Amino acid sequence: MSARARQLAALASEIEGCRACPRLVEWREQVAVEKRAAYRDEEYWGRPVPGVGDPAARIVVTGLAPAAHGANRTGRMFTGDRSGEWLYRALWRAGLSDRPESHHRDDGLVLSGAWITAPVKCAPPANKPTPTERDACRPFLERELALLEDATVFVALGAFGYQALAALLDVTPRPRFGHGVEVPVGDRRTIVCSYHVSQQNTFTGRLTEEMLDAVFTRARELAGLDRFSRR
DSSP: OOHHHHHHHHHHHHHHTOOOHHHHHHHHHHHHHOOOOTTSSOOOOOOOOOOOOTTSSSSEOOOOOOOTTHHHHHHTTTOSSSSHHHHHHHHHTTTTSSSSOOTTTTTHHHOOEEEESSSSOOGGGGGGHHHHHHHHHHHHHHHHHHHHHHOOOEEESSHHHHHHHHHHHTOOSOOOOTTOEEEEEEETTTEEOOOOHHHHHHHHSSSOOOHHHHHHHHHHHHOOOOOOOOO
C-alpha cells in the first residue's frame, strides 16, 4: 500500500468514527435499526461513509451525502440505490470502473483513475443537511482533496456538490451551476458540472445516460486520460 493510500485509509477510519452532528448521528442510526422492509435481513452500515476509489485518481466525483437506504446501508458511496446504479454504469462505460454495478463495500469493485466522495458523510433526514452540518464535515473533504493530489478534474453531481467544491477550491467569481458547465480552477484543474443522478432527474428525463456519458467523456479528456471506454 502506498503512503497516500495509507493516509486515505487513516482518514476513512477517522470519518467512520465521527459523531460531531447529533441530528445526523440519530438519523443514520435510527434508519439502520428500523430498516426498509426490502432490506430487513441485512445489517446496515449506519455510520459516516468515507470516499472510495483510486488514490491516484485524476477525476474526483462529488455528490451530496449518503442515501439513507443506499450508502448508509452498504457502506460505500452511491451504492445500493438507483442513483448509484446510474453512476456506476456510467463509470464503467467510461473505463473508470471494473464493473457496471456496485452492491456493497466488500464486493471487490475497483475504480481506476476515479474517486467518489461527498461533502457530507452521514445520511441526512430528507436528504437535506443543514449549513452547520455541511460546515462541520468540510474539514474531512478538504483533507481528502489535499491527499488526492493527482486530481485535475472534479465532477460535481448537483448544485450542492458544486458549491462545496467551489468553496474549497476558492473559485471566484463563481459561475452559476448548470449541466455541462465547466469552471477552470487555477491553471490546470477544472470543475465539470452535471445534474445529480437522483431519481428526481433520471426518472423525469432531465438527466439521460447520454448526458452523463458526455460529462465523463469530457472529464477524461480534461484529465488527460486515454480514450478507452466500453461503449
